[in-house]
Amino acid sequence: MLTNTKSPAYDLFSPEALANPYELYKQMRESDPVYYSESLGYWILTRYQDVEAALKDERLSADRSSLFIHQIGDLDIRLIQNFLQLIGNMMIEKDPPEHSRMRKLANQGFTTRALESWRSIIQQTTDRLLDQVQTQGYMDIVDDLSVPLPALIIAEIFGVPECDRANLIQWAADIGTLWGAPSGQNIEKLARKADAAAIQFTNLIQHLIEERRRQPGTDLISLLTIAYEAQGLDFAELPSLCILILNAGHLTTTDLIPNGVAALLTHPEQLQKLIAHPELMQSAVEEMIRYDSPAPFVFRIAKEEIVISDTTIPAGSVVALGLGAANHDPAKFTHPDQFDIARTPNEHLGFGPGVHYCLGAVLARMELAICFTTLLKRMPNLRFDVDRQAIPRHTSLVFKGFESLPILF
Known part of the structure; x- marks a missing residue:
């Protein structure tokens, strides 16, 4: 068995890698598929077979509290105690049988009946946002569509009063930024914002739970409150479930929309094919998720010493599972760097297989299909705005998207 010792340093946080990491992933996959980053302090997997196996390996724990503590370096752990409490109760941070x-x-909050009732919310919200820019001939996909759309949908599904919605989304974003393995810059500021947001988010959700216990409705918090009450469970866990749903349903969809638009506009023949064949929309959505995954990494902690592809990973190690890299592995996908809306089969890892399969996958697929169907129907002449530059996000390994994506139509 080998232990990874001398390898070239791969800078995953370089501006070039954050904007377009796939060439770097290719180098790592070919030269160091099980790579230890001295600077980041964790192992990185980039081959499909390794990532898929690791997602299902019970020796790799989803409890990442040690990673968050490692991220803040020499700062006092009490700085993020409320963040750790909220995140620690999240289902995504738990292992079976607790998970x-x-x-x-x-x-119980994602019943077929509930999902179908949300379809009209998604359609109406999409139409309302596009109405606001329809006569302009231009828009920023991020500011005008991908940020407000999932935020408004989730707030509506949660039944959050309009006066609290902006705060709710901001708190979720602050919590998600620290949760998303940010670069070392301004880590103390990010930690303080995340901890303060954890307090405020928890207080709001607890207030809404109390209201729903007195007067339940048909919103998601009501459905979850009824389920918890029926089984006599601890309501202290519920804010953590809500932040998980909110971040899973909001942050990833916020990035999937501009990533998908950019992929279509960079491949105009695929855009025209989709306009001509709208029945390919579901297949196109899957290819968007594979081609430019909004969550290119998930993290696990080795509960014991494990061997992956002849490399020994010590117990207690942090392991980054490269979903984005795996989704471009030529050993799994034919011509993986081509964007093909009719790709089949397309067994991408964008939602993660195994017990931690994305809770909001059905909702995300529904949002994307409705959003892109409506966008292309109303604005078929979609194109890049050459006078305004697109700005990729440069902050996190876990979330990949755009700060700005100007387009004309």
Whole structure:
């Protein structure tokens, strides 16, 4: 068995790598598929077979509290105590059997009936946002569509009063930024914002839970509150489930929309093909998720010493599973760097297989299909705005998207 010792340093946080990491992933996959980054302090997997196996490996724990503590370096752990408490109760940070119990409960909020009732919310919200820019002939996909759309949808699904919605989304974003393995810059500022947001988010959700216990409705918090009450469970866990749903349903979809638009505009023949064949929309959505994954990494902690592809990973190590790199592995996908809206099969890892399969996958797919169908129907002449530059995001390994994506139509 080998232990990874001398390898070239791969800078995953360079501006070039954050904007377009796939060439770097290719180098790592070919030369160091199980790579230890001295600067980041964790192992990185980039091959499909390794990432898929690791997602299902019970020796790799989803409890990442040690990673968050490592991220803040020499800062006092009390700086993020409220953040750790909120995140620590998240289902995504739990292993079976605790995860299985929480997953069963969470699923009660995602019934077929509930999902179908959300379809009209998604359509109406999409139309309302596009109405606001229709006569302009230009828009920023991020500011005008991808940020407000999932935020408004989730707030509506949660039944959050309009006066609290902007705060709710901002708190979720602050929590998600620290949760998303940010670069070392301004880590103390990010930590303080995340901890303060954890307090405020928890207080708001607890207030809404109390209201729903007195007067339940048909919103998601009501459905989850009813499920918790019926089984006599601890309501202290519910804010953590809500932040998970909010971040899973909001942050990733916020990035999927501009990533998908950019992929279509960079491949105009695929855009025209989709306009001509709208029945390919579901297939196109899957290819958007594979081609430029909004969540290119998930993290695990080795509960014991494990061997991956002849490389020994010590117990306690942090392991980054490269979903984005795996989704471009030629050993799994034919011509992986081509964007093909009719690709089949397309067994991408964008939602992560195994017990931690994305809770909001059905909702995300529904949002994307409705959003892109409506966008292309109303604005078929979609094109890049050459006078205004697109700005990729440069802050996190876990979330990949755009700060700005100006387009004309």
